[in-house]
Amino acid sequence: MSTLRETFEDVVASLRDRPDEILLEVGAGGELLVARLRMLLAGLLLLLPLVNHLSGGSLQETAAGLVGVILVLLLSRLWLGLAQRKRRHAWLPTVSAGFDITMVSLVLALLSLETPVATLNSAVVWCCYPLAIFATALRHDLRVTLFAGLMALVQSALLWLAVVQMTSEPLVSAAYGTVSTSSQLQRLVLLVAVTLLTAVVVFRAQRLTQLSGTDGLTGLPNRSFLNTRVPQQVAEARADGRTLSLALIDLDHFRHINAELGHLAGDRALRHAVKVLRSELGHQDALIRVGGEEFVLVLRLPIGAAWERMEVLRRKLEAQPFVPEPGVEPRKLTLSAGLAGCPQDANDLSGLMKRADQRLRLAKDNGRNRVVAREG
Numbered sequence: 001m002s003t004l005r006e007t008f009e010d011v012v013a014s015l016r017d018r019p020d021e022i023l024l025e026v027g028a029g030g031e032l033l034v035a036r037l038r039m040l041l042a043g044l045l046l047l048l049p050l051v052n053h054l055s056g057g058s059l060q061e062t063a064a065g066l067v068g069v070i071l072v073l074l075l076s077r078l079w080l081g082l083a084q085r086k087r088r089h090a091w092l093p094t095v096s097a098g099f100d101i102t103m104v105s106l107v108l109a110l111l112s113l114e115t116p117v118a119t120l121n122s123a124v125v126w127c128c129y130p131l132a133i134f135a136t137a138l139r140h141d142l143r144v145t146l147f148a149g150l151m152a153l154v155q156s157a158l159l160w161l162a163v164v165q166m167t168s169e170p171l172v173s174a175a176y177g178t179v180s181t182s183s184q185l186q187r188l189v190l191l192v193a194v195t196l197l198t199a200v201v202v203f204r205a206q207r208l209t210q211l212s213g214t215d216g217l218t219g220l221p222n223r224s225f226l227n228t229r230v231p232q233q234v235a236e237a238r239a240d241g242r243t244l245s246l247a248l249i250d251l252d253h254f255r256h257i258n259a260e261l262g263h264l265a266g267d268r269a270l271r272h273a274v275k276v277l278r279s280e281l282g283h284q285d286a287l288i289r290v291g292g293e294e295f296v297l298v299l300r301l302p303i304g305a306a307w308e309r310m311e312v313l314r315r316k317l318e319a320q321p322f323v324p325e326p327g328v329e330p331r332k333l334t335l336s337a338g339l340a341g342c343p344q345d346a347n348d349l350s351g352l353m354k355r356a357d358q359r360l361r362l363a364k365d366n367g368r369n370r371v372v373a374r375e376g
């Protein structure tokens with residue numbers, strides 16, 4: 001259970017840092033879902049001009065409604081196309097959430113053509129604000145939720161101000177009731193409450209997503225990351241004609257560490273090894289813990305350059321022994337690794353893993369503490 005201070009620090013980190021690969025992946029799926037729902041709703045809106053026409057509405061009104069709905073449909077199609085693209089646009093969730101809120105404000109503003117009271121007192125259209133804010137939860141990004149909430153607040157306050165400024169007669173209507181300051185303030189408070197509630201849901205979902213894709217001992221991405229994200233990285237590299245290498249890394253004789261120093265010291269030794277490896281890796285290089293003392297490293301490099309990089313890591317680990325406790329003699333840790341390259345060795349994750357595993361076996365059989373990138 002985390003303390004209030006830790007939770008606060010986590011929230012600040014969520015607002016400050018770019019979501020990690022796992023969250024971006026989940027968020028991109030959520031964006032696609034929202035884009036599909038938006039298309040469906042925009043399709044249903046087509047019924048409104050039809051109903052207006054059948055119930056005896058003027059041709060002018062029906063035509064104006066039809067033009068508006070077709071515009072929304074076209075824009076929704078554009079968002080869907082962008083959400084379906086393989087290459088993610090970092091701005092898409094924020095801009096599309098802003099679009100949803102602005103569409104609600106636009107419809108509320110259009111209602112003033114009927115009566116200005118409708119702009120401020122319509123319950124059905126106004127409820128689309130909370131719905132659009134709730135929908136941001138699917139994007140898994142706290143900043144998008146807060147942005148959407150803030151936009152809804154500012155736009156509805158501006159609409160209130162505009163209607164009050166532009167209307168001279170009392171704001172009363174038989175269909176929509178009376179506009180009062182307290183009811184308008186209550187709506188603003190409700191928007192704040194919905195935004196905060198959604199932000200809490202997003203924060204919890206972010207934590208759970210991170211936990212499910214993260215190894216608790218080392219903080220590295222885990223096997224579920226390997227199975228969900230890496231195939232996509234391989235596919236993207238192939239589509240772009242880029243080379244990519246995968247290294248399967250295994251710490252040598254780790255059983256002896258556990259046997260001689262105990263399991264807890266073994267855990268610390270694992271964390272030490274990860275710290276040393278990570279200190280040499282860049283933001284783009286994904287180091288993944290796939291098993292006990294087994295790791296996968298995905299490098300956006302051709303296999304020759306990846307071998308050189310792995311050699312640097314191997315020597316660095318060898319040069320920085322693990323100190324079990326102050327005063328206890330340091331223990332040298334070494335690693336063996338097998339490398340496989342895309343496209344020459346395989347074109348998918350399982351092929352690359354298979355080939356890297358064969359080469360890792362060679363590295364072990366040939367005396368350990370080495371990196372093997374080809375047979376013979």
Ligand SMILES: Nc1nc2c(ncn2[C@@H]2O[C@H](COP(=O)(O)OP(=O)(O)OP(=O)(O)O)[C@@H](O)[C@H]2O)c(=O)[nH]1
Pocket residue numbers: 217250251252253254255256258262263264265266267270291292293364368
């Ligand atoms: N302390 C600790 N030990 C672990 C953890 N996961 C796996 N291990 C240990 O890592 C050891 C792996 O042993 P093996 O795969 O048999 O091989 P090895 O002793 O490393 O020898 P080679 O791989 O052949 O060089 C086992 O003793 C596991 O108990 C962990 O999370 N913490």
